[in-house]
Amino acid sequence: MNKTRITLLIPLVLGFKKFACILFVASIGFTLTGCASNPESGRANQSHQGFAMETAQLHSTKSRSVNSNDEGDGDQSQKLIKRSWLTLGVKDLTQAEIQAKTIVEQQSGYINNTNGSEGKSFNLSIRIPQDQYVETLEALRAVGEVISDNENVRDVSTEFIDNKARLANLYKLRDRIQLLLNRADRIDDILKIERELNRTQSEIDRLEGRMKYLNSQVDYATIELTAEKQKTYGPLGYFFMGIWWGVEKLFVWDQ
Structure with a gap:
């Protein structure tokens, strides 16, 4: 069985x-x-995956490059912005203004702005080459009696070097973004890359403008010159000034 x-x-x-x-x-x-009948789909997926990886690497490179310093930068010269405010007392405003403008012209400078009160004072905003700054200031002091003299010197060397390094890195980043844009074939990828390119270019424009301003301020020092007409007292004026001086001494003694 x-x-x-x-x-x-x-x-x-x-x-x-x-x-x-x-x-x-x-x-x-x-x-x-099935695999043989759809080769384009496989290649498209592989291409998109490769593009996504490159985009991720781009963002990683941006975060590193913008915060890094250009160690190969050999420009270590000191960058100083110099500005002075000089007030003079003069007997003849017209003659003093002519003298001041002549001095500026002789030192290869220029007048950036002029204003004042007719018969009482005038103001000149003077731009002078950095290497002629001290000599020009001394010559202007001799135009009249110095009432006040102030100076400000600002060191922008660190900002200058940092901005220069950031610009170098941003230029490289912009070139790489442009290469990715040329290779992109999907609409959403193109839009994302264009937004990134616009942001990078805006940062480049901002830093280039700042560098241009710093260079102009370093190359040319600024002197703000004010001249005031000195008062001329007559006999009675000096008499009453003497009385006022005597009365003041009755109440205030020098310490």
Whole structure:
């Protein structure tokens, strides 16, 4: 009886194995056919993945480059912005103004702005080359009696070097973004890269403007000259001034 059952099961088992083998071979065939029929999709996905990786690397490079310093920068010269405010008392305003303008012209400077009160005072905003600054200031002091003389010197060397290094890195970053933009073929990728390019260019424009301003302030010092007409007292004027001086001494003694 047992031998009869085994004899009947053998054909069934062999048939099942054969059927399983046929299904396995068919599934492999369908898989290969599907891969071969859509090669463009595979290449597109691979291209998009590669572009995404490059974009991520771009952001990583930006964060490093903007915060880094250009160690190869050999420009270590000191950058100083010099500005003076000089007030003079003069007897003749017209003559004093002519003298001041002549001095500025001789020192290769120029008058940036002129204003004043007719018959009482005048103001000249003078720009003078840095190497002529001290000599010009001394010559202007001799035009009249010095009432006040103040000077401010600001060292912008660190800001100058930092901005120069940041600009060098931003130029490299802009070039790399432009390369990515030229290779992009998806609308959303193009829009993202253009926004990044615009932000980078705006930062470059801002720093270039700042560097231009610093260079102009360093190359040319500023002297703000004010000349006031001196008062001339007559005999009675000196008489009453003497009385006032005497009265003042009755109440206030020098310590």
